[in-house]
Amino acid sequence: MDDGPPRLDLPAGYRVGEWTLNGRLGAGSWGVVYAAEDAAGGRAAVKLLPTHLLPPGQRESMEQLVRREVRFSLEADHPHVVRTRAALTLHDPHRPELEGVTALVMDRAERSLQELLADGAGVADGAGVADGAGGSGGSDGPGNGDPDGPGPVPGAGRVLAGVAAGLAHIHGRGWVHGDLKPGNVLLAPEGEVWLADFGLTAELDGTHAYVPPLGSLDHVPPEWWSDREGGRSVVRPTADIWAFGVLAHQVLTGGAHPFPGGTARARALAAQAYARGHAELRLDNRLPAPWRELIADCLRPDHASRAALGAAELAARAEALRAVPARDDAGRAGWGGRAGRAGKDAAPSGPGPGGASRPPGARRRRRLAVLAAAVGVPVAGAATVAGFLLADGTAAPENKPEATASAGRVPGALPARSDVPRSLRPMLTRAARLCADEDITPALLAAMLKAESGFDAKARRPRTDEYGIAMWTPSVFKAWAVDGDHDGDKDYMSPPDAISTMSTYVCWLDQQFKEKGMREDMPGLLAAGYRTSSRTVIEEGGVPQRTRSHVNRVKRYLKQYTS
Ligand SMILES: Nc1ncnc2c1ncn2[C@@H]1O[C@H](COP(=O)(O)OP(=O)(O)OP(=O)(O)O)[C@@H](O)[C@H]1O
Numbered sequence: 001m002d003d004g005p006p007r008l009d010l011p012a013g014y015r016v017g018e019w020t021l022n023g024r025l026g027a028g029s030w031g032v033v034y035a036a037e038d039a040a041g042g043r044a045a046v047k048l049l050p051t052h053l054l055p056p057g058q059r060e061s062m063e064q065l066v067r068r069e070v071r072f073s074l075e076a077d078h079p080h081v082v083r084t085r086a087a088l089t090l091h092d093p094h095r096p097e098l099e100g101v102t103a104l105v106m107d108r109a110e111r112s113l114q115e116l117l118a119d120g121a122g123v124a125d126g127a128g129v130a131d132g133a134g135g136s137g138g139s140d141g142p143g144n145g146d147p148d149g150p151g152p153v154p155g156a157g158r159v160l161a162g163v164a165a166g167l168a169h170i171h172g173r174g175w176v177h178g179d180l181k182p183g184n185v186l187l188a189p190e191g192e193v194w195l196a197d198f199g200l201t202a203e204l205d206g207t208h209a210y211v212p213p214l215g216s217l218d219h220v221p222p223e224w225w226s227d228r229e230g231g232r233s234v235v236r237p238t239a240d241i242w243a244f245g246v247l248a249h250q251v252l253t254g255g256a257h258p259f260p261g262g263t264a265r266a267r268a269l270a271a272q273a274y275a276r277g278h279a280e281l282r283l284d285n286r287l288p289a290p291w292r293e294l295i296a297d298c299l300r301p302d303h304a305s306r307a308a309l310g311a312a313e314l315a316a317r318a319e320a321l322r323a324v325p326a327r328d329d330a331g332r333a334g335w336g337g338r339a340g341r342a343g344k345d346a347a348p349s350g351p352g353p354g355g356a357s358r359p360p361g362a363r364r365r366r367r368l369a370v371l372a373a374a375v376g377v378p379v380a381g382a383a384t385v386a387g388f389l390l391a392d393g394t395a396a397p398e399n400k401p402e403a404t405a406s407a408g409r410v411p412g413a414l415p416a417r418s419d420v421p422r423s424l425r426p427m428l429t430r431a432a433r434l435c436a437d438e439d440i441t442p443a444l445l446a447a448m449l450k451a452e453s454g455f456d457a458k459a460r461r462p463r464t465d466e467y468g469i470a471m472w473t474p475s476v477f478k479a480w481a482v483d484g485d486h487d488g489d490k491d492y493m494s495p496p497d498a499i500s501t502m503s504t505y506v507c508w509l510d511q512q513f514k515e516k517g518m519r520e521d522m523p524g525l526l527a528a529g530y531r532t533s534s535r536t537v538i539e540e541g542g543v544p545q546r547t548r549s550h551v552n553r554v555k556r557y558l559k560q561y562t563s
Pocket residue numbers: 001002025026027028029030031032033045047082106107108109110111112126129183184186196197199
């Protein structure tokens with residue numbers, strides 16, 4: 001990163017809309033970012049994008065990028081994407097240099113992943129923005145550092161799971177981020193992980209999009225160098241998958257790039273040699289096996305072979321690995337992050353299938369074993385985004401929702417007599433099995449469906465853009481979609497797809513709330529989160545008033561189904 005030509009030095013106290021600037025946080029290639037506070041003293045960050053200070057030759061394309069950045073920043077809505085609160089155009093007769101500057105007001109992070117890596121290790125990040133830019137400082141690549149050298153960044157698994165979930169959201173919306181690198185991953189004070197910087201984000205037109213040939217040389221895939229049309233780069237979602245592989249390697253090794261070389265250009269050449277079959281992929285030998293497999297899948301040499309791994313599956317696998325110690329030598333695992341519940345159970349007792357470990361505990365053991373087996377193989381139609389998720393490859397007997405290793409009824413299994421349509425029961429059971437957390441039960445899903453649509457597969461509420469049995473908003477569904485009936489497509493009007501997707505989404509909500517210490521009244525929180533968003537529930541510290549009557553209905557039905 002450099003400090004970019006257009007510098008805007010604004011004093012502390014300067015007002016941008018309702019926000020007061022409070023010192024500069026940093027500058028990227030074409031943006032300057034300031035700390036800011038809103039009228040109530042809330043933290044914010046303001047990014048100024050001063051295209052008009054650029055020479056006329058660059059201005060037009062930069063203006064296009066700024067328009068893109070504004071659009072995608074405002075449209076993205078996911079807990080792992082930085083929230084953009086406003087986009088303003090500045091005008092100040094006393095400061096002509098600000099005329100027409102775009103200001104993006106965002107939630108403020110503590111620092112970027114790049115800064116975290118740089119604190120603990122000599123690290124490679126973006127190497128300039130233009131094709132042909134020189135290298136930035138960086139590591140020499142894999143395996144050649146001190147074996148006791150820099151460890152994984154604190155919370156490596158959590159950070160990577162967050163990045164992958166953000167990416168799954170972006171791809172689910174039909175976009176490519178286009179500039180995934182540690183400098184564009186923000187870490188917030190409460191441990192949140194946010195993807196940021198949509199300057200190179202593009203909407204896919206079919207399978208690909210075109211962007212100016214800009215980006216981090218350390219994170220662009222090998223085909224980036226040759227895939228050009230009319231001076232623009234062809235980008236596909238697999239470019240982000242490659243970038244994730246590089247970034248994951250860096251995060252898990254404290255900064256080592258997966259390809260050898262003292263400069264970004266040299267590392268890029270090494271990646272191209274590998275892509276042409278002239279060199280093997282040699283990942284750092286300290287990586288634990290399941291992470292190594294995932295990174296190797298991300299770094300497959302060409303777009304076509306990489307395309308087997310979609311971002312939703314990537315997110316599911318990263319989520320499953322969040323608790324795997326970030327180094328193979330468990331004694332030294334530099335694991336600063338909080339392990340999730342599955343993490344505690346998955347304390348290593350030796351590598352299992354795919355290198356993952358076997359936890360104690362009957363119900364969870366079976367489920368996590370399935371998960372471990374799923375790691376490293378494509379999990380068609382079953383891998384999902386949420387925490388604690390599994391590939392549901394081991395189908396339970398269809399009409400025996402209660403079937404488990406133990407006798408007796410499982411908490412949350414549907415009673416034999418209830419108003420839940422018979423045809424939905426196996427679906428509900430299978431959907432609940434997608435989530436290994438015991439809060440997510442067939443009974444809870446049934447109660448939510450009844451409150452959402454009254455079990456009506458054709459339900460529609462066009463005014464609020466909600467459809468089908470689980471009342472999905474199509475664009476939101478797209479970001480989470482699961483092919484519940486394995487028919488090759490994901491359709492919010494199809495009950496198996498809608499219900500499986502509801503389960504994975506609710507599973508993820510459950511995890512978000514627990515991470516924030518919210519454990520009381522989980523069915524209420526989940527029903528409210530499903531109606532609004534995790535962020536709304538977390539910000540309001542519980543069930544928002546406006547969802548109370550809906551939530552009470554869900555709880556009433558749940559009581560019927562569990563009493
Ligand atoms: N929301 C935020 N909260 C805190 N810091 C931020 C935020 N957004 C950006 N920053 C910091 O500001 C600096 C510059 O931001 P950013 O990288 O987005 O600019 P840029 O011009 O798009 O950069 P580049 O194109 O080189 O990636 C970075 O160091 C980043 O850590």
